[in-house]
Amino acid sequence: MIKTINLKKIYKNEEIEVHALKGINLEIKNGEMVSILGPSGSGKSTLLNCLSGIDKPTEGKVIINDIDITTLKDDDLTNFRAKNMGFIFQFFNLIPVLNAVENVELPLLILGYDEKKARELAEEMLIEVGLKDRMKSFPNMLSGGEAQRVSIARALVTKPKIIWADEPTGALDTKTGMSVMNLIRELNEKNNQTFVIVTHDPRITEYTQRILRMDSGFLTEYENLG
Ligand SMILES: Nc1ncnc2c1ncn2[C@@H]1O[C@H](COP(=O)(O)OP(=O)(O)OP(=O)(O)O)[C@@H](O)[C@H]1O
Helix, strand or coil: CEEEEEEEEEEECCCCEEEEEEEEEEEECCCCEEEEECCCCCCHHHHHHHHCCCCCCCEEEEEECCEEHHHCCHHHHHHHHHHHEEEECCCCCCCCCCCHHHHHHHHHHHCCCCHHHHHHHHHHHHHHCCCHHHCCCCHHHCCHHHHHHHHHHHHHCCCCCEEEEECCCCCCCHHHHHHHHHHHHHHHHHHCCEEEEEECCHHHHCCCCEEEEEECCEEEEECCCC
16 A cells, blocks of 8 residues: 655755645555646656655655655665566666666666576566567667567566556657557556556546546545545
8 A cells, every 4th residue: 555644845946945745645555556647747756756765755654555665764765665666767768788688687686686587587577568579679779669668577577566657658659658558557457566657648547547636736636445
């Protein structure tokens, strides 16, 4: 379970204060696939960054499976994230000098898996996302849809409980974007992992079980858990 209590984020610089999150209370069940929808500047990325521990909220709690991650020390938080979370980004964030299988095995090597096991799991994961024939391709040789599949494989290879995705189809054409969303939904149904997807595109929400709608730092639409 992911839960926030009165989550607030204020960005301050010399001249202005931006109240990006104005007291967010939400719950997301394990295994759920939800979208966070809202216009540009409404606070979606800020919310995702606070939920995933990339950024610290100014006030409030983020509780993930009974742990308030806002109280963890940096090292413990890094560890917690590596073990429990995967990330999918709009522009894939693949490492250009590594080929597909090397990109996917990297998180496993960081977690201390031996090289043979890491390679085996990375290959299995690339097969699962339909890229059996692209194992040795470098990112600049891949289409946008293929690159996003590699980044999905990289996010999922450690079997994290939660996968955060920030505009995962934002850099893809409509057809490729929909096929990436179909893949994400398939993986969600198969592995019972939680997916939280930030988007400004209402079509993406059709793939998710629940919509959390943001506007001006508030959660304006929030269907309660059944
Ligand atoms: N590092 C920062 N410093 C100051 N203000 C920021 C910072 N990051 C975001 N903001 C402001 O906080 C508000 C929320 O931004 P955020 O990026 O969370 O919105 P968003 O809904 O994800 O937008 P988009 O869809 O355009 O990515 C905006 O007004 C933005 O200008």
